[in-house]
Amino acid sequence: MSTTRIPIFDISRFDDPVQRDAFVAELGAAYRQWGFAGVRGHGIGQAQVDRSYDVFQRLFALPEDVKRKYHVAGGGGARGYTPFGIETAKGAQHFDLKEFWHVGREIPRDSRYADSMPPNVWPEELPEFREVAYGLYQSLDRLGAKVLSALALHIGLDEHWFDDKIDSGNSILRPLHYPPITSLEVPNERAGAHEDINLITLLVGASAEGLEVLSRAGEWVPFTADADTIVVNIGDMLQRLTNHVYPSTTHRVVNPKGEKARQPRYSTPFFLHPNPDFLIDVLPGTVTADNPSRYPEPITAQGYLEERLREIKLK
Template sequence: MATARIPTLDIRRFTDPSSPGDRDAFVAELGACYREWGFAGIRGHGIATDLVDRAYDAFKRFFALPQDVKMKYHVPGSGGARGYTPFMVETAKDSLYPDLKEFWHIGREIPDDSPYRAVMPPNLWPEEVPEFRELGYGLYQALDALGSKVLSALALHIGLPEQFFADKTNYGNSILRPIHYPPITTPDIPNVRAGAHEDINFITLLVGASAEGLEVLSRKGEWIPFTADEDTIVVNIGDMLQRLTNHVYPSTTHRVVNPPGEKARQPRYSVPFFLHPNPDFVIDVLPSCVSADNPSRYPEPITAQGYLEQRLREIKLK
């Protein structure tokens, strides 16, 4: 039985200005945790439990609608950028089988005259669940703000200014993704609920991760279960930040497995927030993350939007 445990840290040690010494210690501990795991639990985040619970309730009510109603909000050819994506579409890179999930995408609200409008379309909102918009976007904004705090601490850990990421993510093409994994009703289904994969973006924040199933691949090649406490948000590194930091912050492989026994016959709901940089941000290896022991692995820079489109094709969303 694996005994390794992914740490959970209280971010109030970083956000509370009354304890600067503990702030430095938090940055050191968080950075070390991400260097080792690419994952951490964050508590003390200040996101109201009531908001999370009510948002989950709205999402569940949408997924309970008839399939023909949900399909009204599916936009073919959009790569699932907004609205509804049905079951058995997204497929983990190099996986033989599609994931057992349906999901919805909420993106950033921007004005129509924004230079990013061409790649960040307007949101869709299901009229059948009136609270979906207020609660979904409220949770989006809360997780976006928390993600910015985590990035500030990560910037300090690698010798960058605290606000380094602020003007690189303020119009980020970030996504809130409510997911429904259906009950597993037959024992012969070959695919897991979400196949082994790494995330595309800068960081991912998973709220309501207290259901069993999430597993993280350790440096030793062991699958480590990560079932967080109810007040904890799981935050992990994505491939864009791994590339920017030349693997100083690793994007760790993870999956969602089917639970054993009767638990497999229950649906699972999950709401990750994928924090992206601005579409025109150029991902170019940071000089501070290059050394004799860690030479640059990515001599060619790429824009965040170019990288996103490349990866969406790999996972069969485009």
């Protein structure tokens, strides 16, 4: 097992004028190296996380036929329930061992983004799900914006540069359930090696070990954070926007050994996306003689998302 450690930061330092510059420098350097970091001091209380997981576990404990009522056929998994055995990591032979539910941003149905951001689907069997899930969504959305502000400063942008690019972002909260593994001979992994699509991902309260991050040296590094720590990683959209200054790092969720395999695993990532019409075009300040532009053709966030959803078998 690796002795290398992915760094963890207290993000409350960002709000301290004395510590801000040092925090931005340290956080930016960590993301340049790892594409991953842990964040504590974020203000999302353990009671909110615990209540969320209680509701999410009861959601996945509903009968299969009840959950499937909320599967939106042809919706690419954008909202509601996605059954076990569908999502497949890009390039993988076997589907991931998970089921999940997607909660998106609540927007007016006359919004210009309504075509690409469908209404949420709420399970009538759990009336508290809506308040709990969307409350967590909003908390992680605010935290994600703060992380992006720090990363913007690190690469010479204004701290508010991202604000009007993410205020209507097609971001997703994804409560996840990895059921117990009944056969140790399965070729599938709970989540095959992949990179995330979006700007950044915030992972709150993973209930068991399993997350591994691929280091630049090619070593799989386990990253099981403490309860007060949210794991935040760079996605492909931010990698593309910053011309790989911030790398989108490959990661996976491996199957546990022995009796631990018989236990379910729950986790809840929040995928922070830009507004659907945001044009992902390499930032000029990230282009240098040593790092020429890798993406001469810009693409909208929605166009990129649809391209990637087809690759992972959700569309």
